Amino acid sequence: MLDIVRTPIRVAEPVSQLSEDYMTLPLSQLFQQVGELAYNAMLAEVYLTPKPGLVDRQSNGAHDDMDVALFQRSANAIKPFLSQFVQRGWMLSKGNASDLLTGIRGIGINCERAMFGATFGVNTHKGMIFSLGLVCSAVGWLRGRKNPLTAVNISATIAVAGKGLVLLELEPKSLLPQTAGEKIYSQYGLTGARGEAESGFAMVMNYGLPTYQLCRQCGQTDEQALAQVLLTLMAHNPDTNLVSRGGLEGLYYVQQYAQELLLKYASTDVGFERAMVQFDDALVARNLSPGGSADLLAITRLIAQLVSM
Numbered sequence: 001m002l003d004i005v006r007t008p009i010r011v012a013e014p015v016s017q018l019s020e021d022y023m024t025l026p027l028s029q030l031f032q033q034v035g036e037l038a039y040n041a042m043l044a045e046v047y048l049t050p051k052p053g054l055v056d057r058q059s060n061g062a063h064d065d066m067d068v069a070l071f072q073r074s075a076n077a078i079k080p081f082l083s084q085f086v087q088r089g090w091m092l093s094k095g096n097a098s099d100l101l102t103g104i105r106g107i108g109i110n111c112e113r114a115m116f117g118a119t120f121g122v123n124t125h126k127g128m129i130f131s132l133g134l135v136c137s138a139v140g141w142l143r144g145r146k147n148p149l150t151a152v153n154i155s156a157t158i159a160v161a162g163k164g165l166v167l168l169e170l171e172p173k174s175l176l177p178q179t180a181g182e183k184i185y186s187q188y189g190l191t192g193a194r195g196e197a198e199s200g201f202a203m204v205m206n207y208g209l210p211t212y213q214l215c216r217q218c219g220q221t222d223e224q225a226l227a228q229v230l231l232t233l234m235a236h237n238p239d240t241n242l243v244s245r246g247g248l249e250g251l252y253y254v255q256q257y258a259q260e261l262l263l264k265y266a267s268t269d270v271g272f273e274r275a276m277v278q279f280d281d282a283l284v285a286r287n288l289s290p291g292g293s294a295d296l297l298a299i300t301r302l303i304a305q306l307v308s309m
């Protein structure tokens, strides 16, 4: 059995897609390459600039305890765990996809711990780890099952893995909800990262991926396509990060602002960047940060690259 933990991190050109056919690629290379794509997706998200309310190269958005250097350190701490998610997914493929999340929890918890160690307790990537863990393990699981690597298969596998998650983790077990996610669910019925997982990443499948693929087909750069995807996600995603900071009012403010910008501009238009900087100013003034949409942006990029062969 291959020991991914002891495999040194290879310093190489970042991969932009799987180097060979996913079904015939040697397993060790598959684990490593998918992990690298996931790492690149995290970096593509944080370095995309400008991003309203979020940390990027020019602004810390609505965050006074984070900057882009902290995100880079956080991503580096997470990196070794990403290929472990893929490998564990492959190992679990003899069983049902419904056992996938339970099977990767331990890696997820260790990964979260490494992230908090690298950031001295700041939550840079908690939601991201949860979502990336599911996608990476789904890829390993599909390979073990000899199923084609398609967006629909990744989504369906995650939907099975996440089935019942909202009921199990968000339905109140005691009178008082504890975590931010539990509180928001009990107050507003919003299901956050867990609901998105249980839907098989419906926001990514219905908005993120079609937008990214269409933009690329029209000749847009990766950055232009990602900017268009972020705005589209912000216009539709019931992001619990926005609710925890600004209530439903904060969520609707961001969704409406993003919808209006989408009507006025495409990411290739002159004036788009300035409008995004103004959107950033508006969100900083209201202490709003669309962290859930940032996570889904990275997931969109990752799935797009995984299935681009």
Ligand SMILES: CC(C)(COP(=O)(O)OP(=O)(O)OC[C@H]1O[C@@H](n2cnc3c(N)ncnc32)[C@H](O)[C@@H]1O)[C@@H](O)C(=O)NCCC(=O)NCCS
Pocket (backbone or CB within 6 Å): 104, 105, 107, 108, 109, 112, 126, 127, 128, 129, 130, 131, 133, 134, 179, 180, 181, 182, 184, 191, 192, 193, 194, 196, 237, 238, 239, 240, 241, 291, 292, 293, 295, 296
């Ligand atoms: C489910 C998680 C996200 C718990 O977080 P919490 O209770 O605070 O839930 P909540 O839904 O409010 O969101 C937390 C984060 O998810 C992201 N998020 C918010 N809304 C959304 C959304 N609609 N879609 C996707 N992501 C979202 C944001 O980054 C946010 O900060 C996860 O961190 C977790 O369970 N961690 C425990 C460790 C673990 O089991 N890890 C294994 C995963 S592989």
Ligand SMILES: Nc1ncnc2c1ncn2[C@@H]1O[C@H](COP(=O)(O)OP(=O)(O)OP(=O)(O)O)[C@@H](O)[C@H]1O
Pocket (backbone or CB within 6 Å): 045, 046, 053, 054, 055, 056, 061, 063, 122, 123, 124, 125, 126, 127, 128, 129, 241, 244, 245, 289, 290, 291, 292, 294, 295
């Ligand atoms: N570029 C980014 N900037 C800010 N947040 C991001 C970015 N990319 C992803 N995120 C997501 O946003 C989440 C952090 O959001 P936030 O800081 O609002 O959470 P918190 O620290 O738990 O809450 P608060 O800051 O309100 O006390 C992370 O879990 C992460 O997955």
